[in-house]
Amino acid sequence: MKYALISGASRGLGKEIAKTFAKHNYNLLLNYLKNDEAALQVKEEIERDFGVFVHLLKGDISNPLDVEKMHRYVKEKKLNLEVLVCNAGIDHVCEISEKTYDDFLQVLKVNILGNFLLLQSFGQDLERQKKGSIIIINSDNVIDANDSVTLEYDVSKAGLLMMAKDYALAFKYAKIHSICPGWLDTDMNIIPEDVKKDILFTDKQAVCESVWEQTKNEESGNVVVVR
Numbered sequence: 001m002k003y004a005l006i007s008g009a010s011r012g013l014g015k016e017i018a019k020t021f022a023k024h025n026y027n028l029l030l031n032y033l034k035n036d037e038a039a040l041q042v043k044e045e046i047e048r049d050f051g052v053f054v055h056l057l058k059g060d061i062s063n064p065l066d067v068e069k070m071h072r073y074v075k076e077k078k079l080n081l082e083v084l085v086c087n088a089g090i091d092h093v094c095e096i097s098e099k100t101y102d103d104f105l106q107v108l109k110v111n112i113l114g115n116f117l118l119l120q121s122f123g124q125d126l127e128r129q130k131k132g133s134i135i136i137i138n139s140d141n142v143i144d145a146n147d148s149v150t151l152e153y154d155v156s157k158a159g160l161l162m163m164a165k166d167y168a169l170a171f172k173y174a175k176i177h178s179i180c181p182g183w184l185d186t187d188m189n190i191i192p193e194d195v196k197k198d199i200l201f202t203d204k205q206a207v208c209e210s211v212w213e214q215t216k217n218e219e220s221g222n223v224v225v226v227r
């Protein structure tokens with residue numbers, strides 16, 4: 001039975017990506033940080049609607065011990081991982097003059113080092129299995145900086161883009177692609193309703209479709225912008 005692991009899948013884009021893989025008959029390993037209630041709801045909804053198995057992997061992707069624990073769980077259960085979607089990410093929005101070392105570090109830890117830990121554990125497993133697909137959720141901020149209030153996020157996503165390129169060079173079998181969505185209507189963006197109505201958000205389903213398409217791409221190292 002094939003499995004897809006999706007980080008940050010208790011809400012937002014990760015939840016929609018999880019449903020996309022369930023629709024295509026993948027069983028799921030859904031990682032999240034702390035929101036037990038939301039994660040359980042996603043698990044129950046997907047199991048009910050798609051009839052696949054869903055395992056919840058609570059843990060901070062930027063904490064080596066948490067990732068090790070998640071990795072051990074998958075190994076012990078002998079789950080056949082075929083797809084890794086590195087989706088979890090955070091931002092920190094404020095004027096450049098107010099930015100701090102700690103906030104900057106936190107964003108880099110999750111968006112770069114967290115994904116590094118996932119790639120070094122689950123990603124390397126896929127490579128050793130000589131098959132599999134890795135999707136990195138990046139952002140179209142990596143193409144054009146829109147606003148300096150997201151400085152740390154933009155820097156982290158630029159680093160993440162290079163990380164995906166290096167893994168694409170290093171991995172011979174597991175294919176790795178970056179998907180760069182535009183602005184999404186998720187909890188990451190706390191926007192007043194009256195402002196929201198004038199924003200042209202990127203369709204989450206279009207992003208999910210692109211994620212799914214790239215899992216079938218036999219070349220490695222693609223960067224796909226979805227706006």
Ligand SMILES: NC(=O)c1ccc[n+]([C@@H]2O[C@H](COP(=O)([O-])OP(=O)(O)OC[C@H]3O[C@@H](n4cnc5c(N)ncnc54)[C@H](OP(=O)(O)O)[C@@H]3O)[C@@H](O)[C@H]2O)c1
Pocket residue numbers: 007008009010011012013014031032033034035036038059060061062086087088089090110114137138139140180181182183184185186187188189
């Ligand atoms: N929103 C946008 O406009 C936008 C645009 C382009 C790209 N993206 C990218 O799309 C991805 C998903 O964003 P989103 O907007 O869907 O985010 P979101 O709605 O804020 O959801 C974040 C998800 O990540 C989990 N998470 C946060 N920190 C984590 C950590 N350290 N370890 C494990 N899980 C963690 C959260 O778990 P809990 O529920 O437990 O907190 C939640 O499931 C991110 O990589 C983001 O950069 C977003």
